[in-house]
Amino acid sequence: MTAFPGSAKALPQSGTMAETLIGAAVVAAALALLGFFYVFGHSGGGAGYDVTARLAKVDGLGSGTEVRLAGIKIGSVTSLDLDPRTYLVTVHMRIQNTIKLPTDSSLLINSAGLLGTPYLSITPGGDDTMIVAGGAIQNTQSLNANDIMSLVNRFTGGGQ
DSSP states (O other): OOOOTTOOOOOOOOOOHHHHHHHHHHHHHHHHHHHHHHHHHHTTOSSSEEEEEEESOOTTOOTTOEEEETTEEEEEEEEEEEOTTTOOEEEEEEEOTTOOOBTTOEEEEEESSTTSOEEEEEEOOOOSSBOOTTOEEOEEEOOOHHHHHHHHHHHTTSOO
């Protein structure tokens, strides 16, 4: 029954306790699914191990930035922290479990072209010892496209 404006008839109540419980279960499942996607979407996925690196500059980097090796995505940045004493930025990354990095690997901020999206590029070293979970990449460089252009400008006589 539908009640129309000016009609004296009211809508009948057809809800039961079972329908209420099913509705609550659907809402709870949807919230749990959203929470799962939020957590794993921001941390670069659940599988992997954490590695850090310290850089002087991290222009354009943020949570979710890709970490690549030989041009292939092997992880992502999970967070950035500034050390107030040294002013160095600690970059926290999650690397796929299947990729093991030698301890003498190096890390460079790179970009896809001059105006492209920045990403972290890892060049593996030749050491037999691998970086363990919670370990750090010691050899880092913060060179980016703006630094390269200023160097070119300096050497061509444009900047003194």
